Amino acid sequence: MEFKFTQENLDRIEQETKKYPVRKPAVMAVLYIAQEQNGYISFEVMKEVAEILGMTTEEVLGVVTFYTMYHQKQMGKYHIQVCTNVSCMLRGGYEIWNQVKDKFGIDNMGVTEDQKFSLEEVECMGSCGTAPMIAINEDYFENLSKEKVEELLESLKENN
Amino acid sequence: MEKIVLPDIKDLHLIDVYESNGGYNAAKKAFTQTSDEIIDQVKKSGLRGRGGAAFLTGLKWSFMPKTTDKPKYLCVNGDESEPGSFKDRQIFEFNPHQMIEGTIITCYAIGAKIAYVYIRGEYHKWIKLLQKAIDDAYEKGYLGEKMKETFGTEFYCDVYIHKGAGAYICGEESSLMNSIEGKRGYPRVKPPFPAQNGLWGCPTTINNVETIANVPKIIEKGWEWFSQIGHPKHPGTLLFGVSGHVNKPGVYELPTSTLLTDIIFNYAGGVPNNKKILCVIPGGTSMPPLRGDKLEGVKMDAESLKEFGTAIGTGGVIVMDEDTDLVKVLARIAHFYHHESCGQCTPCREGTGWLEKILKRIIAGNGSTSDLDLLITVANQIEGNTICALGEAAAWPVKFMVERFRDYFEKKVSKEISLPVANKVHSMRHTAFPLADVKK
Numbered sequence: 001m002e003f004k005f006t007q008e009n010l011d012r013i014e015q016e017t018k019k020y021p022v023r024k025p026a027v028m029a030v031l032y033i034a035q036e037q038n039g040y041i042s043f044e045v046m047k048e049v050a051e052i053l054g055m056t057t058e059e060v061l062g063v064v065t066f067y068t069m070y071h072q073k074q075m076g077k078y079h080i081q082v083c084t085n086v087s088c089m090l091r092g093g094y095e096i097w098n099q100v101k102d103k104f105g106i107d108n109m110g111v112t113e114d115q116k117f118s119l120e121e122v123e124c125m126g127s128c129g130t131a132p133m134i135a136i137n138e139d140y141f142e143n144l145s146k147e148k149v150e151e152l153l154e155s156l157k158e159n160n
Numbered sequence: 161m162e163k164i165v166l167p168d169i170k171d172l173h174l175i176d177v178y179e180s181n182g183g184y185n186a187a188k189k190a191f192t193q194t195s196d197e198i199i200d201q202v203k204k205s206g207l208r209g210r211g212g213a214a215f216l217t218g219l220k221w222s223f224m225p226k227t228t229d230k231p232k233y234l235c236v237n238g239d240e241s242e243p244g245s246f247k248d249r250q251i252f253e254f255n256p257h258q259m260i261e262g263t264i265i266t267c268y269a270i271g272a273k274i275a276y277v278y279i280r281g282e283y284h285k286w287i288k289l290l291q292k293a294i295d296d297a298y299e300k301g302y303l304g305e306k307m308k309e310t311f312g313t314e315f316y317c318d319v320y321i322h323k324g325a326g327a328y329i330c331g332e333e334s335s336l337m338n339s340i341e342g343k344r345g346y347p348r349v350k351p352p353f354p355a356q357n358g359l360w361g362c363p364t365t366i367n368n369v370e371t372i373a374n375v376p377k378i379i380e381k382g383w384e385w386f387s388q389i390g391h392p393k394h395p396g397t398l399l400f401g402v403s404g405h406v407n408k409p410g411v412y413e414l415p416t417s418t419l420l421t422d423i424i425f426n427y428a429g430g431v432p433n434n435k436k437i438l439c440v441i442p443g444g445t446s447m448p449p450l451r452g453d454k455l456e457g458v459k460m461d462a463e464s465l466k467e468f469g470t471a472i473g474t475g476g477v478i479v480m481d482e483d484t485d486l487v488k489v490l491a492r493i494a495h496f497y498h499h500e501s502c503g504q505c506t507p508c509r510e511g512t513g514w515l516e517k518i519l520k521r522i523i524a525g526n527g528s529t530s531d532l533d534l535l536i537t538v539a540n541q542i543e544g545n546t547i548c549a550l551g552e553a554a555a556w557p558v559k560f561m562v563e564r565f566r567d568y569f570e571k572k573v574s575k576e577i578s579l580p581v582a583n584k585v586h587s588m589r590h591t592a593f594p595l596a597d598v599k600k
Contacts, residue, residue, distance in 0.1 A: 019276075019320040021231075021360060025342035028325055032281075059343075066344040066502075067325035069281045085243045086445055087403035087478055089492055123328065123496055124243035125282050128403035128476065129410045138284035 003044040005052070009033050013052060023053045027063055031070050040071045068122075076111050076118030078156050081135040084121055087128035096132050096149055097121060103153055117156075163413045164389075164397050165373045166254055173289070175296040178257040184302055186376035190265045191311045198269040202375065205383035206395045210247075211237055211331070211368030212444070212473050213549075214394065214462040217375075221365060223355035224270045230362040234267050234275040235340065238369040239324055239331035241280055242444035243496060244476030247399035248369040250411050252279070252286040255373065256293035260319065262375035264302065267317040270365050274318050277369075278336050281325040294319055328500035332548045333366040335502070346504050347548035370399055390416030391461040398475045400460065402428040405435070405481040416461035420450075423460065424479055435481040439565070443473020445493050446553030448560035452482070469560070487572050490561050491519035497554035508551045511542040515558050527573035535562050 016026040034045045046060040064070045084093040104117050111118040127133040130142035171177045190198055203218030240248040251259055263275045279287050297303045301310040308316055322340050324330050330339045334348035337359050358364020378386045387395045394416045400423055403409045407429030437452035448470040462472045498512035515538055518531050539555035562569055
């Protein structure tokens with residue numbers, strides 16, 4: 001499926017490239033913009049990004065595969081990220097991880113059939129002082145308990 | 161005790177409030193002096209890096225070449241991915257302008273026209289908060305070409321945020337530079353050091369967010385004032401992030417050399433249900449852990465912690481009570497480093513995986529006493545044999561946890577299971593770098 005950036009996003013990309021003496025460093029920001037527009041980074045997206053920034057597709061692929069926040073498949077509308085690293089683990093991170101896993105019947109990097117929820121076990125998110133935590137898309141939810149998680153997930157289920 | 165980086169002033173993140181509390185006066189003062197004088201003051205203040213290695217900041221700045229045709233760069237490291245650290249986000253949220261002011265002064269001191277603030281991709285909220293602060297600073301003429309008018313100087317600089325995308329290794333300075341260049345975040349072989357060959361082959365200095373946030377106060381109040389706070393060889397305050405089994409987890413700004421027991425029991429409110437402490441990691445998961453029964457007299461600064469066989473790291477204190485399963489904790493730490501190893505160096509790429517597998521074998525009940533030696537052997541094979549310090553970061557927690565909690569780990573393994581014996585020579589090798597002078 002062919003991919004083209006919207007004019008608005010092309011303008012944003014030009015803004016990003018102005019930060020650097022050459023165009024290539026904008027690739028990380030451009031991939032975020034692409035992921036926002038397309039939902040995930042497909043091969044066509046990488047080709048287009050490479051074209052715009054004067055890189056090879058392989059270089060773009062190298063960046064996409066190195067960083068965990070670029071997804072090569074469509075994730076759910078609500079991408080739920082549960083931290084299970086030490087500080088969260090000590091305060092019940094794994095209980096929350098299992099709770100979310102059981103609730104949706106999906107495992108790490110799994111997506112529910114209706115494409116509404118996806119799940120990822122993430123490394124330390126910098127919320128150690130407010131552990132345990134989960135992040136949903138870009139928002140942090142901290143100082144959680146099983147009840148709070150249940151309430152949060154239910155409210156998302158009702159939300160369209 | 162006066163706080164330097166996170167003072168208790170309401171709404172300090174707003175530029176008007178920051179200005180009315182003397183904000184941007186330090187930058188004005190700095191522009192009345194030469195860049196050498198600024199570097200000299202920071203050197204004399206004894207300020208050391210807050211990102212983990214505690215390197216002398218003024219000395220680092222002085223490595224930047226004075227005469228060069230190439231542009232110079234400053235990178236402010238806000239990758240903050242070390243498990244147990246959550247201090248930089250407090251600065252972005254509560255005192256961003258002090259960091260921006262520090263960036264201006266640092267740029268002036270080293271002669272950089274552009275500064276990149278590298279922030280981890282997960283910090284969407286804090287990136288927006290800092291971007292707002294930067295925009296405000298531009299509007300008021302504290303950044304960009306308008307600086308010439310505001311400060312009455314020929315110098316000006318620009319500050320940009322570079323957003324990461326989820327890679328722990330990008331907190332390592334050379335990896336961070338590759339990431340800014342739009343490449344895979346692979347660490348570079350040193351030398352050449354960044355001051356000679358950094359971003360796009362140009363002279364570059366990389367400082368932690370907290371380090372930079374200290375700079376304006378040193379210029380404003382003088383190096384003598386700063387050097388008298390805390391430990392003489394590691395002066396100032398540190399943002400201690402206390403997490404794990406404590407009643408009041410959070411970030412506490414305290415002078416260096418504060419007693420660890422003071423931090424845990426007085427500031428962080430002690431351990432829930434008055435349980436005993438089994439283990440404390442003093443500076444983020446990469447640092448060698450301390451036994452809970454040996455915390456008396458431990459002072460939190462780079463120099464004192466050497467005596468106790470550990471290091472200050474990022475000041476992320478993780479407390480574990482007596483009911484913690486240390487094997488599971490260590491396996492989780494090993495999993496983290498295995499996941500985050502960039503894969504360039506074989507000892508790290510393979511070794512971190514072996515550490516994790518051996519620990520999972522112990523958890524599954526199939527561990528033998530020789531596995532404990534094997535863990536130390538593998539850790540020793542990683543340490544000192546990699547391009548960057550992730551090797552040490554992965555090896556130290558395993559090696560020192562097993563050594564210091566040998567009694568605990570022996571109860572978790574069976575003497576009955578016999579496996580090929582680990583290479584004893586390697587398991588006895590002394591640690592190579594840079595804890596060589598640490599007492600066992």
